[in-house]
Amino acid sequence: MSYKFDFEFLAERWPDFVAGAWLTIQLTVLSIALGFLVGTLCALARVYGGPVLRRLAGGYVEIIRNTPLLIQIFIVYFGLSSLGLKLSAEVSAVLALTINMGAYTTEIMRAGIESIQRTQLEAAxxxxxxxxxxILHVVLLPAMERVYPSLGSQGVLLMLASSITSQISAEELTATANLVQSDTYRSFEVYVIVAVVYLALSALYRLGFWAIGLILFERRRRLGTPL
Incomplete structure (x- = not known):
């Protein structure tokens, strides 16, 4: 094997990787927050809503969970543009990721809500x-606590899946890597660097969810298991 690794380009291009990673963080943190809100509302609709709301929320979940994220991104970016609503790549990425996160969060939160015993509702x-x-104090917070590890894992998965938004020219980490490797012709080195950055981001997100769990859940804080 005669291949020689060469990371000299990193001395000049590291600001590009930092900018790409920062945009990835911005896109996904916003999408996770909005997706959690959408998912929680849809979960409440599926559990407590009338027949129409339940069917609408259920249809939304089934459609999103059974279609590829890439197709969803294309529909938002190209489809809305065809209808006359032109959105930037970044806004389209956030919208598509929010819709995707919302569908998975719906099922996670629904499981948590349905785990609340009826006796607790009667006591309320x-x-x-x-x-x-x-709903706020007896249902949502305890339900969120029970499914919080799943919510955290879904958030990390969404961050990793955000690499697909490079297909609509959102200049996040993977798009930055594609640009750098096309300029330097050091594909192997570039994607090794990006893999390391994604590993670091995954650890950072897990740390963030762990810290949020410490703040939100007193019982988990006492037990030392916030995530």
Whole structure:
């Protein structure tokens, strides 16, 4: 094997990798937050909503979970543009990732909500809590605590899947890698670097979810298992 590794280009191109990683973080953090909101609302609709809401939420989940993320991104970016709504690559990426995250979060949160025992709801009624107070304090927070590891893992998976947004020219980490390797012709070295960066980002996201778990869940904080 005569191949010689050459990472000299990194001295000049490292700002590009930093910029790409930063955009990846921005896109995915926003998508995770919005996706969690969408998923939680859809989960509540599936559990407590009427027949129409349940069917709509269920159809949304089935459509998104059974189609490729790449196709969803193309539909948002090219489809909306064909209808006259032109969005930037970054906005389209956030919208598509949010829709995707929302569908998976719906099923995760639904499992958590359905795990709440009926006796807890009856106790909330006896205490005179309103329906909104019951949902917020008796249902949502305990449900989120029970499924939090799954939510964290889904967030990390979404961050890794965000590499697909390079296909619509969103200048995140993978798009940056494609540009650098086309300029330097050092494909092997470039993608090794990107793999290391994604590993670091995965560790950073897990650390972030761990810290959020410490803040949100007192019981997990006492047990030392926030994630």
């Amino acid at each position: 009624d006896c205490l005179g809590l309103t329906r909104l107070q019951t």
